[in-house]
Each structure stands twice: as structure tokens, then as C-alpha cells.
Amino acid sequence: MRLGVNYNKSLFFVSDRNEHLSQSIPTSIELAFFSKFSGNKDWHHDYHLPEWGITTGYYDYYSEILGRMYSLSFTFNQTLINSKKGKLTLPIQFGGVYSPSHFDIDSNPLNNAIGNTFSFLLGLAISYQYQIHPNWSLTSSLKLQHFSNGALGVPNDGINLFSPTFGINYHFKDYKVPQKANIPSRNQQKRKIYFGILGGTGLKEIRPFWDKKYMFFNLTTYLEYQIGKLSSLQLGLDAFYNLGEKADIERLWTTRALEEDIPDFKQIALLIGHELAVGKVGLVTQIGYYLYKPFENDDKFYQRVGLKYYWTKKRKIFSSLILKTHGFGASDALEWGIGYRF
Template sequence: MAFRVMMIRFGVLLAGLLARASLANVQAQTTPELLTRNRPPLVVGAYAQGSFIVAHTPAVKHLAVSHPTGVEVNLQRQTNGAAPWHAWYRYPKVGLALVYYDYHNPVLGQSYAASVYINKSFWRTQRQEVSFRIGTGVGYFPVRFDQAVNHKNVIISSRLNATIQTRIEYDVALSEQLGLLLGIGLNHYSNGATTKPNFGINLPTVLLGLNYHQQRPLRPLATPPAPAPTDLGRNFLNLSTSLGWKQRNETDPRHYLVNSVTLAVGRRVNRKSNLIAGLEGFYDRSLQAQLRDTARTNEQLPDVKKAGAYVGHELLFGRLAFVSHLGFYLYNPYKSNSFYYERLGLKYHFTERIFGNIDLKVHRGAADVIEWRLGVKL
């Protein structure tokens, strides 16, 4: 479970950044060191994938017996310095991938996924390149858990799931524009505990395929980073509220509302980082149902509301930020979970003042709820 949620962290929180980067209208800055065209060059790929299912908990051992196979097609573009964060992160590639898997098991069926990703080269010559890729998106499973007809599928309980992909890739030139790609990676699918059971599926993967390079070889951009942001060293206040829904367990089909309010103070400490600390209150209505199931009729029930304090960091990519928090409950009459919590997510500023988040709140490595947040910066 901890491993599964660790993979959710890497992705539930990069989706907005990568989607914006991959779909943005990138206006090329013609730079002789990198570009010979008006737009940054493209790379188009098609790969075959072979995998196996990790039995990360005893509950899924009966499903970890097949060897899924899949195919992927993708399109990626080289960043070129049109946005300041391109230079801060040394000009990675951003891309869009479509992935199909056949699990060769009627209990699991097939899956279809679309994801956006960032691909960072860390070794490159004229003919070879080694890079690290991480991405996230949405996966669709036509076959899912059903208590009446498919109760063995404890891995996937909803048709829509988050997907997270990480991999190491090695590309070697076969010709001026065609490259052979070899890779090893990990694909993960889960719904973040929105619907249960939710053990998720982890797929260690070997890849083999071809890349078509519109322009190769490429040399690093010589453009220096943009000037320091105008808000560097300034303090700010954030006031926000969030909503989420969660299922208590597979025997209770209802989805319960979870909401919170947060007041935080932060400071921009450099180009890439904000430091932040805050106070917040939570109201999880699924805990009321849980109490009613276990309490005696004449027993006074404890308050299910909670309050906490947290410290955190925001990794900045223009208007987007990768958010990580560590919090501790200060008011917690009903001890339904650990005394601390973690939160990871994506934050996007719609305007200078208004922002939104998609966050995953976690207790001891187990997903608690996906929070949809709206706030104002003061």
C-alpha cells in the first residue's frame, strides 16, 4: 500500500504541469545552437511493452499470475526557453503518450491510458541519449470490481483511474533521424481511494521500439536563465477551502463528503521554491458513519472534526507548483488515523490572486482523499 501511494505522489501532482507544458503554444526563439526550424523539434515514438503484476499485498496474489503486454505511441517536443522555467530545469522535453495494455486475464481485461510527461536527458552524445521520464494521466478500465459478477478484481474498482509512469530510456541512432529505444520502467494505476477496494496495479515494464527525430543531434541551448522573479523574498498569505469524496469500504456504496479550510503563510525563497506553513480544519463525514457502526446506542460519540498545522514546500514552474506538505493533528478527538498526515498535489494560479489545487492527502502511506481546492493569495 505504501509503495502504491508513493507512486501516486509522483503523479497525481505533476499532471497539471505536464499538461500545460505539452499543450502550450510554444513560440520558438530561433537559437543556432539548438534549432534549425521556427518551432522546437518533435520526436515521435512507438514501443512494445512487456510486464508482470507486482503482488504488493497478499490480497492481490491471485491476480499476479499473468504477464500483461502493451503498446505505446507518443509525441514529445523539446522546450526552447520560451518560458523561464525551461532554462531553470535545463530544457527538458514534454510529451503526450497513449498506452494500451492487455492483462491476459478476464478478471482484469484491458486498459487504455493517456498521459502527459516530462523527459529529462542526463547523458547525450551525437548518436546516443539516456534520459529519465515521469508522467501522469488518466486510465480507463472497461472491466472493474463488481460484488456480484467480478468480486475477485480487488485491484481496480472504478473505470477511471489515475496513471503514473516512470522510466529510464536509452535511445541510439540507427540513421540520421531514426533511433532504437530500449527502456525499463514502472506503470501504476489507482483511483486514490475514491472507490474501494483500491489496491491498485503496479507493472514493471521492459520497452523496445523506435523513435523518429525531426532534428538530430541537438546541442544544449546557450540562452541564460531569465532574470529573477519580481516577488523573490516576499511573504504572502493563502486562504483556501477544499472538497473531496470518498467511499468508506466496498460494502457501503455511498460516497461521503470531505471538506477543509486552510490559512497559510508563505515566502518565495528562490526562482524554484516557496516555503509555506499553515493551520487547517477538516470535516470527514465518512467518520460519522464509521462511528455509528461501532458505537453503542447510548454512547456519546466523539467529535469527528479535526484541526492541524503543517509545513510545506512548493516547487515552481511558472504558474504551476508541485506541492508537498507534512502536517500534525492538534485537535483529533476521534483517533481514526495516525497523528500526522501528508499531502502532495498540483497548484495552479489562474490569476495573480486566484489559485486551484488537486491534492492527495495520505495517512501512513495509505491514500485518504483527493482534495479539490480553491483559494486566494493575499
């Protein structure tokens, strides 16, 4: 177990229309508690005895528009390279953010980045930890973080931070971790190819109807090819039925008095993806390309990142929480889903 403090100086990435938000260099301080997984499961050793952690963060943007933010997140910290004096790790971070200076049409109309009091945090880093004493270590990292509300409120352009990070850790005495030889091996799956189906839904707010939310529905079918004990590749189709998109198109045609027929709001896309198995959890990354999208209001490509949780031993029934974005940063929807893998 260890307790650490990290200090970050960040580069701010925003869209062209939000350049007024990136006039300062944000700083943050994080307090983190980490502990190793118990070592009593096969996958703990597959990931070289990873750590789990809880982190609280304080962010100061030195801006009256963005103000300060406070975060609470969970981190899965995988060891990539281990040596006597140090180790290289890959921390993956999920959590929530409290933003007192969020968008308000009267008091803070220039904050196009964060539209709600509470939003989501996703983070990925590459980190090196160097042991300077049996109880003390130093940490340096390069971290990428994304903050947004998943289109639950508008505006929702989001914030992307790239941060060099420096920290110090105090290590408590660890328990003795079981050796892999004493742990029953997981049965190897004979099947290499699976077929999956996933239904998703959620709520989305669109401009300019403040506080009005619309439901959307997604259906995903895919083939999954197992490329190892921990990884699989996916190829499939997405179908989108978004009532917010329908309302947005109808509003646009009405206000502009356009004479041509209203285009179809439904969408179909091709997706490719990767899933990393971490026990009963799957870490999902996908990229998609719209094959059918009559109303061109976003990029042709979209991205997804999120989690699956498998409820059965054979990894057949699962639920999911996935963030869909356009342009590698602008949140489009937060999708809640349930699926089955054949």
C-alpha cells in the same frame, strides 16, 4: 518532435489482502508523441528545454479479475543530463485509465484494486535516451505508476506497478529553438517567505454503502520558503471535515452497539511539502502527520501529490487538484481546491 513505442514488464505491488491479484507479471505497450517546448519562455531553459508528450497505453494483467486497461496521459519530460549521444530525463506522468474489468459486486467481486470504469494514473520514471542515428534513438527506463479512482468509488485499494521499460523513437526534424540570451529574464522575486491558504473539497465513497458519496472539506494554511527560482519548501497545518468519516464512525458504533461515546470525526495534521514551479503550474508533493485524530482507522501519516495552476502573474490566486493517500499507495481522497498566496 519524436514518436516512440515502449514495452514494459512490471512488478506488481499490492496490500496483503490483495495477494490474489499479483499472481502474474503484467505487460504493457505504450505509443507516445513528444515535442519540445517552444523555448520562448525563461523557464523552458531553466529545465534544459523539456518535452511535453501524449501517451496511450495498453496494459494486460493476464488475470480474469483485472483483465486489461487502456490509458491516455500527459507527460512532462525534464532533461537532467545532456550529452552528444544521449540524455538522462525525468518523465512525470498524469492521466486517466479505462478499466472494463473493474469491481462489480455480482460479476467481479474479487477486484478490490479498481472500483470504477475510469480511474486516475500517476507516474514517475528515470529514463535514458541513446541516439543511434540522426532520426532514431533507443530508450530504457525505470518507471513507477499508480492507478486508483481517488476514493470516488469503493473498493479502491489501487494498483502500483514498477516497470523496466525499453523503447525505440523516430525523431522528426526539430524547429530551431531560441537561445536563452534572446529571451527576457524573469524578474527575481525579492520576497523569500509567503503565507498561503487553500480550501479544498470533493466526494468520497465509503464501505459498505455502494454508490453513496459523501462530501469532505479541507482547510490548509502554510508558510512557504523560496529556496531558488524553481523550488520552495512548505510547513503548515491541515484541518479535515469529512462527512464520510462521520458516517463510517456512526455506522461502526451502531452495528457493534458500542457503549463509549462516539469519537470526533474531525482531524488536524502537520504537513511539510515541496513545490516545483513549471511556468504557471506547480508540482506539489507533501507528507502529513495527524496531530488530532480521535478515531484511528488509518496510518498516522498521509501523502499528497498533485498540481496547482496560478491564474495571476504574481502567483497569488491558484486552483489545485491533489490526490491524498495513506500508506504510500491507498487513495484517500481527490481534492479540488482554490487558494491565495500572500
